[in-house]
Amino acid sequence: MLEINVLRDNAPQIIERLKKRNKDFTQQVNAILELDEQRRACQQEMDQALSESNVLSKQIGDLFKSGKQAEANEMRAKSVEMKESSHKLKDQFHELDQKLTEALYDIPNVPQDSVPAGKADTDNEEIFAEGSIPELADNNKAHWELTEQYGLIDFDLGSKITGAGFPVYTGKGAKLQRALINFFLDEAENAGYKEVIPPLMVNEDSAFGTGQLPDKEGQMYHATEDNLFLIPTAEVPITNIYRDMILKEADFPIKMCGYTPCFRREAGSYGKDVRGLNRLHQFDKVEIVQFQHPDKSQETLDTMVEHVKNLLRKLGLPYRVLRLCGGDLGFAAAVTYDLEVYSAAQEKWLEVSSVSCFETFQSNRLKCRFKGEDGKTHLAHTLNGSALALPRIVAALLENNQDENGIRIPECLHRYTGFDRID
RNA sequence: GGAGAGAUGGCAGAGUGGUCGAAUGCGGUGGUCUUGAAAACCAUUGUACGGCAACGUACCGGGGGUUCGAAUCCCUCUCUCUCCGCCA
Numbered sequence: 001m002l003e004i005n006v007l008r009d010n011a012p013q014i015i016e017r018l019k020k021r022n023k024d025f026t027q028q029v030n031a032i033l034e035l036d037e038q039r040r041a042c043q044q045e046m047d048q049a050l051s052e053s054n055v056l057s058k059q060i061g062d063l064f065k066s067g068k069q070a071e072a073n074e075m076r077a078k079s080v081e082m083k084e085s086s087h088k089l090k091d092q093f094h095e096l097d098q099k100l101t102e103a104l105y106d107i108p109n110v111p112q113d114s115v116p117a118g119k120a121d122t123d124n125e126e127i128f129a130e131g132s133i134p135e136l137a138d139n140n141k142a143h144w145e146l147t148e149q150y151g152l153i154d155f156d157l158g159s160k161i162t163g164a165g166f167p168v169y170t171g172k173g174a175k176l177q178r179a180l181i182n183f184f185l186d187e188a189e190n191a192g193y194k195e196v197i198p199p200l201m202v203n204e205d206s207a208f209g210t211g212q213l214p215d216k217e218g219q220m221y222h223a224t225e226d227n228l229f230l231i232p233t234a235e236v237p238i239t240n241i242y243r244d245m246i247l248k249e250a251d252f253p254i255k256m257c258g259y260t261p262c263f264r265r266e267a268g269s270y271g272k273d274v275r276g277l278n279r280l281h282q283f284d285k286v287e288i289v290q291f292q293h294p295d296k297s298q299e300t301l302d303t304m305v306e307h308v309k310n311l312l313r314k315l316g317l318p319y320r321v322l323r324l325c326g327g328d329l330g331f332a333a334a335v336t337y338d339l340e341v342y343s344a345a346q347e348k349w350l351e352v353s354s355v356s357c358f359e360t361f362q363s364n365r366l367k368c369r370f371k372g373e374d375g376k377t378h379l380a381h382t383l384n385g386s387a388l389a390l391p392r393i394v395a396a397l398l399e400n401n402q403d404e405n406g407i408r409i410p411e412c413l414h415r416y417t418g419f420d421r422i423d
Numbered sequence: 424g425g426a427g428a429g430a431u432g433g434c435a436g437a438g439u440g441g442u443c444g445a446a447u448g449c450g451g452u453g454g455u456c457u458u459g460a461a462a463a464c465c466a467u468u469g470u471a472c473g474g475c476a477a478c479g480u481a482c483c484g485g486g487g488g489u490u491c492g493a494a495u496c497c498c499u500c501u502c503u504c505u506c507c508g509c510c511a
């Protein structure tokens with residue numbers, strides 16, 4: 001969520017920049033400023049009242065001690081009276097504070113200047129592309145055919161055990177998963193990321209910290225009995241490691257990576273684009289996360305994109321990098337780069353990574369701060385990216401590398417798979 | 424699942440109704456001393472909100488209550504630990 005004091009000081013600019021999201025926030029922002037005004041006025045009144053009764057209480061105590069019962073009792077009556085009004089002010093303050101916070105939840109992050117204007121994914125800006133699109137034989141197959149032909153993934157079996165979107169990886173298909181995970185983790189480690197294996201379920205506070213709650217609870221599987229949520233991405237548990245913390249400036253950059261399965265309900269997305277590996281309820285992903293000094297987050301973002309590009313390069317997949325337009329930008333992100341690979345049999349681009357800088361939007365909720373040179377505390381910047389999400393990588397690998405007799409495995413994976421072909 | 428204990432500042436750990444934002448120790452920071460370091464000594468050291476500032480207010484796991492006054496008493500929730508049972 002946005003910082004109230006930043007919004008207070010820069011309202012017109014913020015409203016202007018938010019227009020990139022194709023919505024006018026003037027009214028909402030004005031309502032917030034109004035609430036903020038009221039809240040501050042109320043706090044002053046409340047603090048005043050509390051201060052007075054604190055003084056009074058102290059005096060009463062002194063009077064009792066020096067044996068002046070009568071006077072003390074008289075003041076006590078006065079104090080009771082005051083209590084009523086301070087109680088009212090307290091309630092009022094809390095109500096205003098609550099309203100203000102809730103109103104702030106509804107304002108998305110402010111897009112950076114580089115974010116192009118636009119309404120939908122068709123307006124995203126392609127800023128880089130690499131790799132050549134393979135020419136497949138006429139009788140080429142989509143990955144869901146290949147996985148069946150070579151016994152790599154059993155979608156029907158997953159449906160039987162759990163439901164649609166929960167595939168069973170078998171034989172070389174399972175081994176390929178493991179290989180990719182290890183490859184991605186090793187690459188991340190080589191780039192200085194510390195590996196963590198976080199919990200796959202998180203509590204409400206964590207889901208709130210990274211912004212899944214209060215709005216997007218429909219996306220997560222919810223174990224109501226224990227009020228825990230299955231993670232939709234490792235971003236949630238990993239970023240929450242630093243919730244409620246004050247870091248030292250020397251701690252930056254904090255670089256962490258982790259492999260986890262991810263669980264997404266994907267409610268309402270049935271029908272289109274869900275065939276095979278394109279959209280699953282459970283999938284594997286290696287995530288990279290960084291906490292960074294605000295002055296350095298921009299270059300950090302670039303290095304993270306570079307890291308992902310490198311992975312795709314090594315895998316030999318044709319890919320492109322998109323800078324998301326304002327209309328496609330996630331609620332919490334200030335800027336996002338999507339990386340897409342070309343899946344040659346399906347003849348379409350598949351999103352395999354999303355690298356974002358959230359500036360202070362997440363850390364404000366997380367209360368992740370650092371003590372600066374000036375001795376004051378400031379909110380850290382958070383960044384994260386997929387490096388990488390497996391299913392669509394597998395889809396593209398299978399489709400792009402197929403030939404008459406099987407599927408070629410990219411060289412960087414050989415030491416992990418132990419085989420160089422699937423046939 | 425049953426029985427019990429507990430939750431206090433970065434950590435350890437006092438504090439059972441006013442003198443407590445909170446003793447003490449450790450740690451951190453600054454300084455003295457030293458060729459340098461260590462040791463010793465001195466000082467300083469929580470967060471948030473409001474205020475130009477002085478300063479005020481709130482916070483001792485969360486929420487509620489009693490009281491003129493709560494870290495301290497009551498209720499409730501959450502979490503942690505120990506023992507028993509079950510179990511990978």
